[in-house]
Amino acid sequence: MNPVDPAGIDTPIGYVDLERVRANAQRVADYAAQHGIAWRPHIKTHKSLEVARIQLEAGARGLTVATLREAEVMATLTNDLLLAYPPVGDAKLERLVRLPMSLDLKVALDSSDVLESVAAASAAADRVIGILVEQDVGLGRVGVQSSAEVVRLASLASSLDGVEFAGLMFYPGHIRVQEDEQTEALALVFEQLTDTYAALESAGFTAGIVSGGSTPTLWQSHAFPGLTEIRSGSCIFFDREGLALGVASHDDLAYTVLATVVSTAVPGHAVVDSGSKALAKESRGDGGFGVLFDHPGVLLESLSEEHGVLDLSQTDWRPVIGERVRIVPNHVCVSVNLQEALLAKDRDAHSMLTLEGRGRGPWTG
Amino acid sequence: MNPVDPAGIDTPIGYVDLERVRANAQRVADYAAQHGIAWRPHIKTHKSLEVARIQLEAGARGLTVATLREAEVMATLTNDLLLAYPPVGDAKLERLVRLPMSLDLKVALDSSDVLESVAAASAAADRVIGILVEQDVGLGRVGVQSSAEVVRLASLASSLDGVEFAGLMFYPGHIRVQEDEQTEALALVFEQLTDTYAALESAGFTAGIVSGGSTPTLWQSHAFPGLTEIRSGSCIFFDREGLALGVASHDDLAYTVLATVVSTAVPGHAVVDSGSKALAKESRGDGGFGVLFDHPGVLLESLSEEHGVLDLSQTDWRPVIGERVRIVPNHVCVSVNLQEALLAKDRDAHSMLTLEGRGRGPWTG
Incomplete structure (x- = not known):
């Protein structure tokens, strides 16, 4: 990277302290490792190869992306990628299946419509994409509404060529309070997760991956039952929200x-x-x-x-x-x-x- | 322009109806012409050469920009450009004075600090930049606070090489209600403008340009005393705000x-x-x-x-x-x-x- 003189740089411009970035990455990676869970940071926060490299070097297991552009760029750095967004429409599906074949690619979704179109595109491209079924645990944005629906989509994924059921995704984004005020809301999430695991097990499925957590609940991630990975993205930089919630100083x-x-x-x-x-x-x-x-x-x-x-x-x-x-x-x-x-x-x-x-x-x- | 098939376009993407753009441009240009005022649309809304071309062809006298990038791009289309933002710092000043010499370039500002630095850069580049003094008429964002300060900056502009006093700029952005509820707030603006014209005249100055108005007050622009031009930008596309204020259907x-x-x-x-x-x-x-x-x-x-x-x-x-x-x-x-x-x-x-x-x-x- 060519050195630049900050005094000569025009404003406004985003300004990043890479020493702090490395420290933030290491802290989250260490926390996750300590509790035997993986960190698959959402790179939507930074969209930068250099910052993603720092996360992977610190110990992130793979990366999470929301867009096909992000996927295409980040596939050059990792073999383990989660598209945490339902790809709808031919343009996105074509880009999805053109990602490197060597990639362990997973997609999160919440409908049989999207599942069937991903499976068709993936099978036609002679590849297998892992499916995480997204469950709504309280935010009310996306996600199936019951453990029965999780089982239904897991069964459908297992019956289709081009895809395989890989696990569960959730996002407790409705919890936006300080850690010590999270107890009750977290208990409701725990209850739903436990119910879903039981339903999957009864139906003969194993949720290999359980991808969850959020930045406000970051340091409580180990308390989620069955969690295998967290996706927290903004913890690489933090912001006024993180300060207000006490998750960062x-x-x-x-x-x-x-x-x-x-x-x-x-x-x-x-x-x-x-x-x-x-x-x-x-x-x-x-x-x-x-x-x-x-x-x-x-x-x-x-x-x-x-x-x-x-x-x-x-x-x-x-x-x-x-x-x-x-x-x-x-x-x-x-x-x-x-x-x-x-x-x-x-x-x-x-x-x-x-x-x-x-x-x-x-x-x- | 190459034709594309909209059905194959991925989303999300901004979508523009050029027939409506032309109709919107013509309506504003006709309104302005009817009242003997000029339209110098703020291109911050669209940042597009094609849309700016439509505005100029409809009768816009020149263009308004907020950034140096916008200025550099739009200088290829018009010889009459207003930078409605104080350029602070060497990077912006260098880009400012590198704009084409053939340009009738005007800058709006509200301080002697910025005026002196623009004048120095302009004089060093052997050019003359027109100065619009921005007066605050109620928004409380930028702009000098009194007619005496307008006169002070007009005098300073007249005494410096590289610049000349070209007029007054104001933005009644605090008026965000329907037309029929604007009367009282508009009267206060009219009073301030009239006072400033008198103060300038007493000091021997003429405000050649009086650049004002806003989108909520768009169709009332002719009522501003002494107004020579309006800058309304969002009227080329309009939005939910324009609908809510009744300025667009x-x-x-x-x-x-x-x-x-x-x-x-x-x-x-x-x-x-x-x-x-x-x-x-x-x-x-x-x-x-x-x-x-x-x-x-x-x-x-x-x-x-x-x-x-x-x-x-x-x-x-x-x-x-x-x-x-x-x-x-x-x-x-x-x-x-x-x-x-x-x-x-x-x-x-x-x-x-x-x-x-x-x-x-x-x-x-």
């Missing part, structure tokens, strides 16, 4: 958006050149769209497309035009997705980090 | 996101493959992140990164997996910014439309 924050103060004309405020097109306008119940890394009391109180307005009412700090600040976004994944590249810091050296998995094209299979 | 909607139903597992809902990475998660007071173009009663009730959840409680329509829908986003500009290209429909032909002005690089001057 300020020292773990590895991603910020580097911005420049461009206006101080309105009293009590300063305006930076980083708006919703660099941070994403994701609101939180407690207000604001981000905080300053070096002034955690300074809230990004509003966002236009290219303007971010800092609330200076709770600080004595008075920025001047041209001053640079680093913003911790509410949600890191969608902010990274808005960058064409990241400025990466590694000890005292800086370089540009490309995001090879970003985007969706080509749009035709 | 359903027939004016020229941009949607084409999406595919990928899950119907959760009762009362359907999930599409279009989430915050295709639509942008911009919340509204009345809830939801978008509506279906063909089923306006169906709200996009929640958004994850790649999932959009449709609320089916107010409709008898029951989509099936693989079915395609078109989503009207809350805010069109940030959705377009998430696309790598658009699928464009022109009568019965489809083609891919590139977004040349998207992105921010290169990051060094």
Whole structure:
């Protein structure tokens, strides 16, 4: 990687601390290893080969992706890939079965429609794709609604050429509170999982893989009964959400958006050149769209497309035009997705980090 | 443009109806011409040369941009460009003064710091850049706070090499209500503008350009005293915001996101493959992140990164997996910014439309 001078870099631009990235990766990999579970990080957070390489070197068993672009890019790094999203339509199916034959490829889905089309495409390409049946454990977004439906799709997968039943996937994304307030919601998830294992066993199936967990429940993952792997993605960078939930501390924050103060004309405020097109306008119940890394009391109180307005009412700090600040976004994944590249810091050296998995094209299979 | 088969196009992808784009452009250009004001559309909405060409052919006098990338791309189409954003830092200043010398280039700003640095860079490049002083008329984001400050910056611009005072810019972005509820807020803007004109005149200045207006006040633009041009950008496509404010009707909607139903597992809902990475998660007071173009009663009730959840409680329509829908986003500009290209429909032909002005690089001057 060619060195760059950060002082000469224009803003806004995503800024990554690679030492922290390595530390975050190692901590999650060590935690997973300690509890005998695997870590298959969701690379939607970073979409970068370099960061995925760090995760794999730290001990990640494979990678999780959401898009075909991400799959194509990450298949160059690992032989163990989970597409955690139902591929619907010919364009996606064609790209799916064109992934390297050497890949241990798994797809998560929640319907016989998608299962049958994946099986047909896979069989026609003379390959076998592992099927994880996704079960809804409370989020109400996707996932079959009962253990009986899990068994039904497992049976269908077993009866079709081109696919094999590989296990269960769940995502407890409805649990977004601090660890000590998670007990009751977690117990309900545990109950559903246990019920599903029993139903599968009765029907003669084994859920080889149980892929679950989330970032808010990250350090409780070992308590999920039967869990074999976690997919947590944002734990590689963390964000304001992770801080608020107590799953990360300020020292773990590895991603910020580097911005420049461009206006101080309105009293009590300063305006930076980083708006919703660099941070994403994701609101939180407690207000604001981000905080300053070096002034955690300074809230990004509003966002236009290219303007971010800092609330200076709770600080004595008075920025001047041209001053640079680093913003911790509410949600890191969608902010990274808005960058064409990241400025990466590694000890005292800086370089540009490309995001090879970003985007969706080509749009035709 | 090469024809494409829309049935073979993967989703999600932004989808533009060029006949509606031309009609929208013509309506705004005609309205402006009728009232003797100019239209200098903000191309941040579309970032596309093809769409900008349509706006210029309809009668737009020039173009407005927010980023240097947008400026560089759009300078190939017009000789009249307004950078409606203060360029701060060497990288932006170097790119600014490297724009074609033949360009009638104007920059809006609100501080002597930025004015002095623009003047220095411009003088060193042996050119003259027009300065619009931005006044805050109520939004509280950027802009000088009084007519006296407008005069101070006009005087400073007149005293510096490399720049000349060209006029006033304002943005009444705090007015986001229906036309018939705008009267009081508009009167306050009118009062501030009139006061500023008087102060400028007393000091011997003429505001040659008065650049103002907004999309919510679009059809009231002629009522602003002294206005010479409007910049409205989203009126080329419109969105759910425009519908809610009554500034556009359903027939004016020229941009949607084409999406595919990928899950119907959760009762009362359907999930599409279009989430915050295709639509942008911009919340509204009345809830939801978008509506279906063909089923306006169906709200996009929640958004994850790649999932959009449709609320089916107010409709008898029951989509099936693989079915395609078109989503009207809350805010069109940030959705377009998430696309790598658009699928464009022109009568019965489809083609891919590139977004040349998207992105921010290169990051060094």
